[in-house]
Amino acid sequence: MDLHILDHRLRVISISKNGLVNFTHPLIKLIFLRNRTRCKFFSLTETPENYTVVLDEEGFKELQPSEHLKVESSIWLPLNVASNGNASSSSQAVGVTKIAKSVIAPLAQQHVSVFMLSTYQTDFILVKEKDLSVVISTLEEEFNIYKEVGGESVPMHCQDVPNGLQKNGKEALHPVVIPKNQFCVMSLDPDTLPSIATTLIDVLFYSNSPKEDAANQGLDCIKFFSFSLIDGYISLVMDTEAQRQFPADLLFTSSSGELWRMVRIGGQPLGFDECGIVAQISQPLADSDISAYYISTFSFDHALVSPASHRPRRGHSERNRHAPAPEERSSSQLISDVPSELDDPRLSLQLQWPMVARQQEERLTLCLD
Amino acid sequence: MDLHILDHRLRVISISKNGLVNFTHPLIKLIFLRNRTRCKFFSLTETPENYTVVLDEEGFKELQPSEHLKVESSIWLPLNVASNGNASSSSQAVGVTKIAKSVIAPLAQQHVSVFMLSTYQTDFILVKEKDLSVVISTLEEEFNIYKEVGGESVPMHCQDVPNGLQKNGKEALHPVVIPKNQFCVMSLDPDTLPSIATTLIDVLFYSNSPKEDAANQGLDCIKFFSFSLIDGYISLVMDTEAQRQFPADLLFTSSSGELWRMVRIGGQPLGFDECGIVAQISQPLADSDISAYYISTFSFDHALVSPASHRPRRGHSERNRHAPAPEERSSSQLISDVPSELDDPRLSLQLQWPMVARQQEERLTLCLD
Numbered sequence: 001m002d003l004h005i006l007d008h009r010l011r012v013i014s015i016s017k018n019g020l021v022n023f024t025h026p027l028i029k030l031i032f033l034r035n036r037t038r039c040k041f042f043s044l045t046e047t048p049e050n051y052t053v054v055l056d057e058e059g060f061k062e063l064q065p066s067e068h069l070k071v072e073s074s075i076w077l078p079l080n081v082a083s084n085g086n087a088s089s090s091s092q093a094v095g096v097t098k099i100a101k102s103v104i105a106p107l108a109q110q111h112v113s114v115f116m117l118s119t120y121q122t123d124f125i126l127v128k129e130k131d132l133s134v135v136i137s138t139l140e141e142e143f144n145i146y147k148e149v150g151g152e153s154v155p156m157h158c159q160d161v162p163n164g165l166q167k168n169g170k171e172a173l174h175p176v177v178i179p180k181n182q183f184c185v186m187s188l189d190p191d192t193l194p195s196i197a198t199t200l201i202d203v204l205f206y207s208n209s210p211k212e213d214a215a216n217q218g219l220d221c222i223k224f225f226s227f228s229l230i231d232g233y234i235s236l237v238m239d240t241e242a243q244r245q246f247p248a249d250l251l252f253t254s255s256s257g258e259l260w261r262m263v264r265i266g267g268q269p270l271g272f273d274e275c276g277i278v279a280q281i282s283q284p285l286a287d288s289d290i291s292a293y294y295i296s297t298f299s300f301d302h303a304l305v306s307p308a309s310h311r312p313r314r315g316h317s318e319r320n321r322h323a324p325a326p327e328e329r330s331s332s333q334l335i336s337d338v339p340s341e342l343d344d345p346r347l348s349l350q351l352q353w354p355m356v357a358r359q360q361e362e363r364l365t366l367c368l369d
Numbered sequence: 370m371d372l373h374i375l376d377h378r379l380r381v382i383s384i385s386k387n388g389l390v391n392f393t394h395p396l397i398k399l400i401f402l403r404n405r406t407r408c409k410f411f412s413l414t415e416t417p418e419n420y421t422v423v424l425d426e427e428g429f430k431e432l433q434p435s436e437h438l439k440v441e442s443s444i445w446l447p448l449n450v451a452s453n454g455n456a457s458s459s460s461q462a463v464g465v466t467k468i469a470k471s472v473i474a475p476l477a478q479q480h481v482s483v484f485m486l487s488t489y490q491t492d493f494i495l496v497k498e499k500d501l502s503v504v505i506s507t508l509e510e511e512f513n514i515y516k517e518v519g520g521e522s523v524p525m526h527c528q529d530v531p532n533g534l535q536k537n538g539k540e541a542l543h544p545v546v547i548p549k550n551q552f553c554v555m556s557l558d559p560d561t562l563p564s565i566a567t568t569l570i571d572v573l574f575y576s577n578s579p580k581e582d583a584a585n586q587g588l589d590c591i592k593f594f595s596f597s598l599i600d601g602y603i604s605l606v607m608d609t610e611a612q613r614q615f616p617a618d619l620l621f622t623s624s625s626g627e628l629w630r631m632v633r634i635g636g637q638p639l640g641f642d643e644c645g646i647v648a649q650i651s652q653p654l655a656d657s658d659i660s661a662y663y664i665s666t667f668s669f670d671h672a673l674v675s676p677a678s679h680r681p682r683r684g685h686s687e688r689n690r691h692a693p694a695p696e697e698r699s700s701s702q703l704i705s706d707v708p709s710e711l712d713d714p715r716l717s718l719q720l721q722w723p724m725v726a727r728q729q730e731e732r733l734t735l736c737l738d
Contacts, residue, residue, distance in 0.1 A: 021394040022391070022394075024393045024394040024397065025390045025391075025393040025574065028393065028397070028570060028574075029575060032567045032570065032571075033567070033570075033571055033575060036571070036575055193567075194564070194566065194567040194568075195563070195564065197563065197566040197567045197570075198401045198402070198562075198563040198566045199563070201397060201401065201402075201566075202401075202402055202405070205394065205397075206398060206402060206405055
């Protein structure tokens with residue numbers, strides 16, 4: 001398989017809940033006005049604590065320093081596993097599950113800290129630039145590694161990068177929480193982004209009133225909304241409550257129209273030095289071949305787990321950022337057509353969820369609600 | 370005829386060019402998210418000097434005090450002449466021209482300062498709350514005057530308001546400038562506002578780069594863009610350059626699809642106490658029955674004059690805020706269909722414009738470019 005080191009140098013920042021107002025102008029520019037910015041990698045995720053923004057250096061320039069902004073000090077590089085048809089695994093599961101044994105586990109063993117960003121299209125594994133030599137030496141046995149430079153893919157080997165071996169923090173056990181709300185992972189034709197602009201602006205910038213938050217918390221639900229626009233591809237992760245605000249005919253999801261349950265990892269903010277957190281979650285999921293998305297934020301990590309196992313996303317085809325299949329995408333089922341077997345999601349949750357939960361329990365302190 | 374004192378208490382403010390970034394959050398809310406605000410009267414106009422915002426007290430609450438915000442100290446009340454079919458004038462011209470002799474001139478004679486806000490739908494005459502008794506005593510001979518209170522129209526007479534006779538500043542002569550760009554006055558079904566959201570956001574909040582401004586000034590054009598959302602009706606005034614950025618099938622203008630030339634009044638900022646400025650402009654236009662819009666801003670006044678005289682807006686029907694005619698509106702011609710007689714606007718300008726200019730010259734120092 002091929003592993004690509006993408007041509008983006010990323011920053012990971014957080015914006016405080018109260019401070020978002022001050023960043024409305026640059027964020028709306030980065031989300032909606034592609035002609036006015038050279039930013040190619042942008043992700044904004046709201047969690048109960050704050051807003052996490054992952055963006056390249058062009059985008060980072062747009063944000064003025066402020067007391068409301070925290071910037072993680074590292075430069076992060078996004079890695080991406082490109083399936084070239086020679087996948088060794090016979091697994092039908094996708095997402096972080098697919099790369100759990102080939103990428104996540106080896107990096108954890110070498111004490112490399114990763115920041116995961118799953119999207120509708122693919123899964124980005126962000127590693128610190130200073131860890132790159134360790135990453136390459138760890139993964140070059142399993143992968144052909146390429147560095148993308150100005151649109152070209154240049155083969156990389158361990159000796160190509162200065163040795164930066166540096167021990168990251170040791171792995172620890174973290175409590176998890178499983179909120180009650182269910183999530184969908186969706187995409188959108190970038191040309192139709194203007195059609196949902198006011199709704200998206202409303203949800204991102206104006207839905208943070210104490211009243212609405214209280215309503216959420218009362219139901220043991222979590223506030224979680226993620227938007228990303230990466231190399232022209234849009235991905236949205238939201239719960240079914242937020243989804244109802246969007247027109248059903250524009251957002252599309254996988255052909256099976258799945259809903260996902262969230263496992264939120266961490267009691268205290270996880271920081272950026274600890275390794276093995278993603279591995280703790282993805283390993284047992286991979287053992288059972290259960291698909292999962294994984295989204296790291298500034299404070300905590302979030303796995304989105306398919307309540308019905310063995311159900312691959314987007315039919316049986318793998319998402320592939322490097323070879324998008326527009327005809328397949330356009331024929332994908334609309335989110336409004338949730339398949340009948342999921343009409344009563346409690347049913348499949350009862351059937352499948354305990355299995356996932358049991359596996360987590362073996363290695364984690366499980367805080368089931 | 371009936372004159373209505375509308376149920377809005379308005380503030381007139383300016384936001385500095387550099388300060389707009391800090392007000393993006395509340396302004397986008399006021400423009401696009403009607404469900405999140407109780408503001409019913411909102412107008413935002415960009416001029417080369419600043420942004421002028423006219424809004425009611427509910428909207429005013431949304432704007433945090435700032436060094437970039439200047440607030441005119443008065444409360445302003447919007448007056449509106451409702452045509453009830455008994456119009457005494459046989460004039461076909463509309464806009465400020467229609468009310469020049471019945472409203473504008475008498476108020477100027479009584480030294481009442483007015484702030485004009487023409488929209489696609491109607492013309493609002495804003496007067497200071499403290500001048501209300503003078504306004505009523507001045508106009509009650511010509512009009513049946515009603516005050517709108519909670520949706521009811523209550524007849525008003527001079528003795529109903531405390532006497533606030535107070536001399537405003539004396540009228541003076543002001544230089545005018547006639548920029549080269551041409552303007553259109555348009556409307557939009559409020560339900561389709563989301564469809565132009567990203568374009569409108571781009572034009573209002575991101576088109577203020579020094580480069581774009583320089584390009585404008587090099588052509589002796591003026592930066593002028595006005596958006597208003599008043600009691601659910603949208604009005605847009607923009608030049609033909611800005612208009613090209615909007616989809617042609619959503620914005621509509623009058624059936625004659627007119628383009629307008631601007632007369633910008635004032636060399637120094639006009640302030641808010643002087644009276645007679647609107648009268649100076651509207652009187653000669655009324656004498657020649659030439660339609661005109663009139664938009665006051667924080668620093669200067671702007672008349673939009675039809676280069677072809679005697680051409681009423683919206684066919685021969687009068688715009689009437691109190692009795693909108695949706696069927697007429699929906700059948701109105703799209704802005705993309707500019708009538709052939711205006712295909713070479715220079716032609717009609719040559720024919721008609723000097724007449725307007727000559728009339729201005731009699732009373733004003735005319736700064737033709």
